[in-house]
Amino acid sequence: MSSPLLEIEGLSGSFRSPNGALTPVLHDVSFAVPRGTVTAIVGETGSGKSLTALSILGIQPPTFQRSAGRILFDGRDLLTLKPEEMRGIRGRRISIVFQDARAALNPVFTVGRQLADVHRLHHGGSASRAMKRTIEALRAVSIPEPERRARQYPHEFSGGMAQRAMIALAALVCEPELLILDEPTTGLDVTIQAAIMELIGDLVRERGLTACLITHDLGVVAETCDRVVVMNAGRVVETGTTEAIFTRPRQDYTRRLLAASQLGETPEMIEA
């Protein structure tokens, strides 16, 4: 099998507070995302999973300071790229779906315009062709009346519809090699969560995407993902195939996480 599409090696770093004090948040984080697989990164809030995901695209908060590590994408270390080179990667080769899609879309431009802008950025062509493709993308993620919806603004979208539009943007308009999904269902109603995860699962299977799903919900992982990376307090606790993690967890933390998600409520989860 060829080398993994994404390899994170020994990523460490801290948050710098305004007075200069450093709080370590990532400790020697290493894992790989093989081509054509969906890898989940699971962990509670504050485990460093989102920070790791944002670092791949270089859009981590400015207060984060990396002290060591490499992020190899298709064999190249993204952390050594010049800003222009990194811009060539963003959207075109690696794309991301954010947690709160309504906030992640620009409030003063129509949803269609925002998607079409990105389409033109990556694929060129005329504005009308970009809008046509945008409407096709919105239809592909099961947004009803996509022509009308494209002319609406994010505040006219429900959370679930906005997340569908976000997925259309990140997965279909961008057509990336690696799709990062950062807690794509958090904050949505439970029934909507299931529908969104189904959509993501379908897209991944149909298009053979390589994806990295950041979530705290192990229930979601079992159905969609091939591999799991468990993180806790800035460290990778355990990695393995989904089957291995669910049936033969080696680490105590993984077992507790599994137990928590099955019982629904245990002290650890409430704290999170």
Add this chain to the structure above:
Amino acid sequence: MIRLILQRLLWALPVALGVVTITFITARLFGGDPTELFAPPEATDELRAQIRERLGLADPMWMQYLRYLADVARFDFGISFSTNQAVSTDLTERLPATLELGLTGLGLGALIGIPLGVFAAVKRERVPDFLVRGFTLAGMALPQFWIGLVLIWIFFVTLGWFPGPVGRLPIEVRPPEPITGFMLIDLALLGDWSSWRLALWQLVLPAVTLAIASMAPIARVTRASMVEALQSDYIRTAVAMGHGERVLWFRYALRNALLPVITLIGVLAGNVFGGAVLLESIFGWPGLGQYALQAIEGSDFAALQGFVIYAALLYVITFLLVDVLYIVIDPRMRHA
């Protein structure tokens, strides 16, 4: 959207009525007895009573108020003592001068201030940001009239690059018959390009004074608003999708950041239109501010009252425009 704009327009009416009413009350409370202005010192009580009768001051207050409202509705503010013309004629003649100076100055201020604020925001906490902030702080601390005097001293007195502060045209040039009242537009319509150039030259120093004074707060508000927009989730999305810096700053962030800037420009415009008294006095600019000053000096109550109503209405119109711009720029306002 059109309906919402019409709605705002209707709202402006009660505001205007309120302004007119307050002007009436203020004039009756603090205006003194106008009879004294007409009556000679040796006038008998009988003569005074006659004057009061003729001026309508003997009528009950509500009747005076209604008559006043009817006059205002017809833009009849009475006759000015000092010009012997209808106040409304005076004001209408002077309004274009104020608008021409105000729009040029504020336009220039916004044209420089907004990019400067964007520039400071994207270079936040770095040298360009500190330079812009220092420069704009100075611009805000210095009084406008002082900036005007310094500019006159440097560019007219010392260097002689620009003409003296004698109004809209050099004294030896005969002003054209007003068409729109805007000097540059009228001269262009007449095709009198040599006078047009002279008029433009006259406009430079006062407009630059206003531009400097307004640029400073515009740049500061733009900076603060841009800094906030640049930290937003939607800008992070745009970065993640691969957009370049110019698109991020000027298309995606700036439009969100513009709302407070527009409010500020509205306030600044209201102040200028409501009589940039000092600015117009320094540059001999025959606008509303200068007229108001002359009215105060000459106890010209009709003129002053007309000016106050004009200024207030300009303010109302300015904020009506601000409201409309809000609706155009921010789609969320359309459903509010």
